[in-house]
Every structure is written in C-alpha cells, then in structure tokens.
Amino acid sequence: MGIKDAFEFTLGTIIHTIFRFIQLVLALTVCGLYGVDLHKSNSEDKYSDGKWIYAEVVASLSAFTALFYMIPFTVKITFAFVWDTILFILWIALFGLFGSMYIKEHAEGDNGVQRMKNAVWVDLTNALLWLISAVGMAFYWVKHRHGRSIWTGRAKV
Template sequence: MGLLGMTASYLLFSLLHFAQFVLAVTVCGLYGVDLQRARSQGKYVDGKWVYAEVVGALGALTAILYLVPFILRFAAVTIWSFVLFVLWIALFGLFGRMYIHEDPEGNGDIQRMKNAVWVDLANALLWLIGFIASATYWWTHRDRRSRFTGRAKLGRNGSTRSTGWTA
C-alpha cells in the first residue's frame, strides 16, 4: 500500500508525468511567442516552430492521459512514450543546431530560444526515463499464460498459479 491507498509506483509515475506536462507546456509557451509575433505581423509561420508546438501539445496531452490509473499496463503506452522521446530528440537536434552555438549578444529572443533548446533536451530525457520505466512496469506486470492452452496464468518464475480447485 502507499499514501492514501496509492502504490509508490503510481505516485512516482504521476510525479514524472506532471514534470513532463509542465515542461511541455513551457515549450509551447517559449515557441508560441514567435508564432504569435509572426501571425500578428502577417509574416510567414516557419514549420519548425509549428513542429515544436505540435510536439509540445502531444507531450502535454499524453502526460495528462498517463495520469489515469492502470493505463501503464498497456504495451502501447511504452511504444508511444518511445515515439515521443524520438520526437523530442528531433526537436532538440533541430533547434540545438540553430541556437546552441549562437551568441545572443543581449538579444532576448535568441537567449529565450537557447533556453528553449535545453528545455527540449530535458523533455527528451524525461520521456526516455518514462519509456524505460513504463517498459519495465509493463514487463513485470504483464499477464502471462501457459504455452499450449493459454488458460493457466503463470507466475514470475514460470510456474502455474494455484486456481483454488484441483482436477
């Protein structure tokens, strides 16, 4: 048991997903400034910034969805977490190449984008941690059945569990 009937794993996953949500919303805000400025001035909206907003929105929505208890038991959660990790790494690579070595020289916009790159990396690392943790959770909590009939549930060591009745 845990705090108020919640297990420690659920509390840790909730903390991880909350951090993912906060950083994803932060990314949306950091890149959204430039998108709003371009829209209000009637200028071309660059697809790189749109990609950043889409990845941030997907990360935020997924983090909220993952707060639902017992959703981590599905293998699709692990696969989607890996996809999000790849999207965040691509975002980090895209903007990192543009801004990591750039000297802001007092320009607040360039400094904001340099900061956004590091938030992208933090997001990618959190999704990598989430991927590894959800894969481990799924592997240890999956429902394993016997090889031939599929009716008997198997324990962690491969033996059948007692069903309460005998033949």
C-alpha cells in the same frame, strides 16, 4: 488483479503521477517558449515557420499524453512504452533541429535568441524524460505481461 487495483494509490503510482506532471509542465513550457515567436509572426501577418509549428505539435502531443497518463487506470496500458519511445524520438529531433540553430549563437542582449537557447535545453530535458519514461514503461510491461486479466483474474494476459 481486479479493477480496484488500477485505482490504488501506491508509492509507485504517486511517483508515476509526479513524473508525468513534470513532463506536462515542461511540455507546456515549450509551448510557451515557441508560441511567443508563432504569435509574433501571426500578429504581423508573416510566414509561420514549420520548425516552430513542429515544436508546438511535439509539445502538445507530449502534454496531452502526460495528462492522459496521469489518469490512474491508464498506468496499466499495454505497449505504452512504444508511444513514449516515439515521443522521445520526436523530442530528440526537435533538440537537434533547434540545437543546431541556437546552441552556438551568441545572444548579445537579444532576448529572443536567449529564449530560444533556453528552449533548446528544455527540449533536451523533455527528450530525456520521455526516454526515462519509455524505459520505465518497458520494464513495467515486461514485469506484468504474464499477469492475469483484470476482469476475471483467470485468463493470462
């Protein structure tokens, strides 16, 4: 496998890039959904709840990671599944945190509560996407772990 192989646009690479783009879009969606409350509390000089800050941090890490993984060469990063698994765990924790607060809530015309109920399901979707990603990257690593180095092609990786 040479350096040119890292930049080939195969069907797998295209699907991977589309998958990462969906992760990016959903992470940015979460940034927007939770950012509304953070912006409101900040503009009113009120306390910014750590739960919402945690949501923004998880979403930002996910967005940067998805964007980074869309660079063709980074598809072949060893142990990428470990970071994807960590992001999955962070998303599940976020879903559990806000799910316990909002799933059973009745919006009753309150747009803020309805927005947060919707955000909970986007959190779950993000968690499932990162789980799929972690499993897929683990399969990719297992399949390619006995490959040859990209520099000379002689040494086993």
